[in-house]
Amino acid sequence: MWKSRFSEDTADVVLKFTQSLDMDWHLAEADIKGSKAHVKTLASAGLITQEEEKALLTGLDQVLDEIKSGKLEPLIKLEDVHMNIEARLTEILGDIGRKLHTARSRNDQIATTLRLFLREQLLEIASKVETFLESILDRAENHMNFVVPGYTHLRRAQPISMGHYWMSHFWAFARDFSRLKAALEALNECPLGSAALAGSTFPLDRHLSAKLLRFFKPTENSIDSVANRDYIADFYHFASLFLVHCSRLAEDLIIYSSDEFGIVQLPDAFCTGSSIMPQKKNPDVLELVRGKVGQVLGSYMDLLIMLKGLPLAYNRDLQEDKRSLMNVLQTLHGILDVLPPLILKVEIDVDGASKAFEDGFILATDVADYLVLKGVPFRKAHWLVGNAIKWCLNEGKNFLDLSLEEWRSLIPQFDEEILENLNPRSSVERRKTYGGTAFSEVMRQLSEGKKIIEEVEKFLSLWPEDVD
Structure with a gap:
């Protein structure tokens, strides 16, 4: 459809190299939808008659049916989905089909x-x-x-x-x-x-x-x-x-x-x-x-x-x-x-x-936070809890094994109140800041x-x- 300017046919190796049918044949239905809109626009501009518009629209529907049924198989020599559709339309309608590409480029x-x-x-x-x-x-x-x-x-x-x-x-x-x-x-x-x-x-x-x-x-x-x-x-x-x-x-x-x-x-x-x-x-x-x-x-x-x-x-x-x-x-x-x-x-x-909760170490931040509420500066609280973990590791113990006396020997500010809350569920529930993990916040999310x-x-x- 564009070879009139050329004196030689396109080489077979060039056809194979430049074809895009393996990619754009999937676009056939979308291409026909675009072409049908173009036909209606051409008719609106007076560039084709109403009879030609009807013929082109009917012809495009026929081409689409042939594509969906597998009856129309694309030819590599026609390069791409656009040329294959137009070529088949021209076979069906003759010169009317050749009017489809008026005022349009690929x-x-x-x-x-x-x-x-x-x-x-x-x-x-x-x-x-x-x-x-x-x-x-x-x-x-x-x-x-x-x-x-x-x-x-x-x-x-x-x-x-x-x-x-x-x-x-x-x-x-x-x-x-x-x-x-x-x-x-x-x-x-x-x-x-x-x-x-x-x-x-x-x-x-x-x-x-x-x-x-x-x-x-x-x-x-x-x-x-x-x-x-x-x-x-x-x-x-x-x-x-x-x-x-x-x-x-x-x-x-x-x-x-x-x-x-x-x-x-x-x-x-x-x-x-x-x-x-x-x-x-x-x-x-x-x-x-x-x-x-x-x-x-x-x-x-x-x-x-x-x-x-x-x-x-x-x-x-x-x-x-x-x-x-x-x-x-x-x-x-x-x-x-x-x-x-x-x-x-x-x-x-x-x-x-x-x-994951058996040793209780996952609650270390909760202990440090508790100490802060008792007036201990956070950095000191962090050090005290870290030192307690080190002692437990050396002694083969974990947080949940420690008695109140052992806690107090490690952290003098420790008391019974924290023991009541030293469990994963209460740890979750206390984190009620906006976007936190508290159950009420998860409900809000x-x-x-x-x-x-x-x-x-x-x-x-x-x-x-x-x-x-």
Whole structure:
């Protein structure tokens, strides 16, 4: 369709090298939706007749049916999804089919197609993220009253509510949803009508095109329209942080379900065994979640490196933006399909978690805080408690073994009052600062989390149904 200027046919090796069908055939439905809007805009401008408009719309529907049924197989010699669709349409309609590309370039065509496709994908991902958030909220609510060890530096630190632990992940993923919202809003402008880079000499109503395709508005600058891939970077920014947070959650669950920690139990249906060791229960799903994240981070960098060296406006390099994009989308969908049902079946190993409290050292901060309330400067209290721990380690004792007399010999300010509160549950309950681990605070967080879910539902309801 563009060879009239050339005196030689394109070499076969060039066709194989430059084709993009392995990436963009997935965009066929979105491309046809964009073409149908373009047809209506052409008719509105008087560039085609009503009969031609009807024929083109019917023909495009036929091409889509043939693609969905597998009857139409793309040809490499036609390079990409756009040319294959147009070629088939021309076979069906003859010269009328050749009018489809009036006032349009493949530059603004792919920019529009890609935004349509990605918008649909991100809305589906947003719905899955909502389900994911609900699964974490469910565990937080069910596990709120369980007390487990909290960690810093992967060492026992202080007792926490397990609900508080789950909510720590919830808030990270809620922030990720805000980034997803921003990515959706960033891509929701319509490039159609920008043509190759300079706009069109034909009287196209770009606001009509945007309305037909349910974009917020047309893009502002035709050069920027065909060169802009920032919205993909915005999506990658969401995807990268979201999956980093998924990886962190997966790492926690892998560690905390191990025999050495024994805090949580993973569902058998989401684990595998060993081909040689009969006793093994391997967290393969979580390991794969953790392992796949690097690919997405690499895709983000791949796009940024591509964009940083390109002059305006369109360059063929941009064809490669879809290769990584398809992989990222596949990874995201896969992880969002498998994590929520896994999380909903994670349970607490009460016996395993209680072992972390047997020596009582996890309550050291509580003892120091108690001394502060008795008038001891915090640094002195910290030293006194640390010295008491050292004595216990040397004597083979732990905090829960010590008598009141032994406590007083180590810390003169110690009295019976602290003994009554020297247990993990009271330690948790006393931490009532806003955002703390006290059960009342976890309840408040749960309430706020449910409001977040309602906001997500409202946001998704505001988006129109898919374009016809």
